[in-house]
Amino acid sequence: MENMRLLMALLGNPHQRMKCAHVTGTNGKGSVCAFIQAALRCGGYRTGLYTSPYLQRFNERIRVDGAPIPDEALIATTNRVALAVNELRKNGVYPTEFEITTAIGFLYLADQNLDIAVIEVGLGGRFDSTNVIDPLVCAITSIALDHTKTLGGTVEQIAFEKAGIAKPGVPLILYPGAQANIANVVRRQCESVGAYLIELAGDCARPVNSNSFHGRCTFSIPDAAMASGEYRLKRADVALAGMHQYANAATALAAILMLKNRGFALSEAAIRAGLKRVRWPGRMEWVTATERLNCGGKRILLDGAHNPQGAQALAHALGRHSGAVAVVGMLRDKDAQGAARALAPVFRSVYTVAPGSSRAMSAQELAELYRREGTRAMACSSLDEALRRACLEAAASRWVVVTGSLYLVGQARTYLNAPDCSLLAEDAFDV
Secondary structure: OOOHHHHHHOOOOHHHHHHHEEOOOOHHHHHHHHHHHHHHHHHHOOOEEOOOOOOOOHHEEEEEEEEEEEEHHHHHEEEHHHHHHHHHHHHHOOOOOOHHHHHHHHHHHHOOOOOOEEEEEOOOOOOOOOHHHOOOEEEEEOOOOOOOHHHHOOOHHHHHHHHHHHOOEEEEEEEOOOHHHHHHHHHHHHHHHHHEEEEEOOOOEEEEEEEEEEEEEEEEOOOOOOOOOOEEEEEEOOOOOOOHHHHHHHHHHHHHHHHHHHOOOOOOHHHHHHHHHEOOOOOOOEOOOOOOHOOOOOOOEOOOOHHHHHHHHHHHHHHHHOOEEEEOOOOOOOOOOHHHHHHHHHEEEEEEEOOOOOOOOOHHHHHHHHHHHHOOOEEOOOOOHHHHHHHHHHOOOOOOOEEEHHHHHHHHHHHHOOOOOOOOOOOOOOO
């Protein structure tokens, strides 16, 4: 962390001028950030957001009230950070790309007169460049095997790295129903630094009249500020699709309650509106096919599931609608076999493509993985070819799903002319 602290010091420590919420985890941390900022914005607060990666434009990573940083501001802020980076290089200190990016984000957000910034960890937590902040609340979302070369080969090792965001006296939310081995690691870390741990029960989010893509949920969240010791939110609409989003919403709701107890005047109406109006592109997101695909305005589901846990969540959502036709691309440093094992049973056929990344797995290799799982798979040379073939096969009666990598989902959003969004729907929740 020393390089990041040196860089922040040269910039005047902008992170110390912000009130923050800090979120880490393997899957769902971006969604939790989206829920938190949505509730705060619905409560009338000016809110910043720092996330990664971006889908289509770098600017998406740094947002104020949902709006990406403007190009002119990004250039000006980057130039200011560059001066500090060059000073460090003169002394043999070489900040990484992510450290530089985080510095740009923190410097811009600190200058925007925010009420609070919601900060997503990039990788791990303990040594992540975002971990210089002193947040009002921390949260850990679901933990699974991912980035094992960096974070460790067991979920316990990964949990230890994630729990490294714990701070003395700061409440830390642990996602609903965390496995005992993971909870024990987080508990020990919180005890060692004096953080206040809030463990969410596995049944704290109970779906009501819901299906895989939309619905309502009743939440029961620990809250010492309530006479009963529990905050109940009955029959709340949750806009983000997928049953796993109820656990993410519960994690965000617990963080929101901690912020409420620390001076943020958030009414139940604002909290409900945030859950109902939140948007998070590329995660079980429906978009309409462009005319060039010649498939009658077909709706296409985009989901950035890039590891087995994410693939299982997508498979669960698609389970009742098996027979979907998929366009899949993955990075070679991900567990592509595990993801294929989870998704193959729900796909009628798969068209594979290499995402736009130097780390991309070849379409041929990925297709072979799906064939081993018993699913018909064809390698394609481009996203255009894969989408055209998928839409032709799907015709009117089957879904088309694009998944496997946020890089691929970002390409698909651009190809399909999906609109940018402010992360908050203007109209009422409509399913």
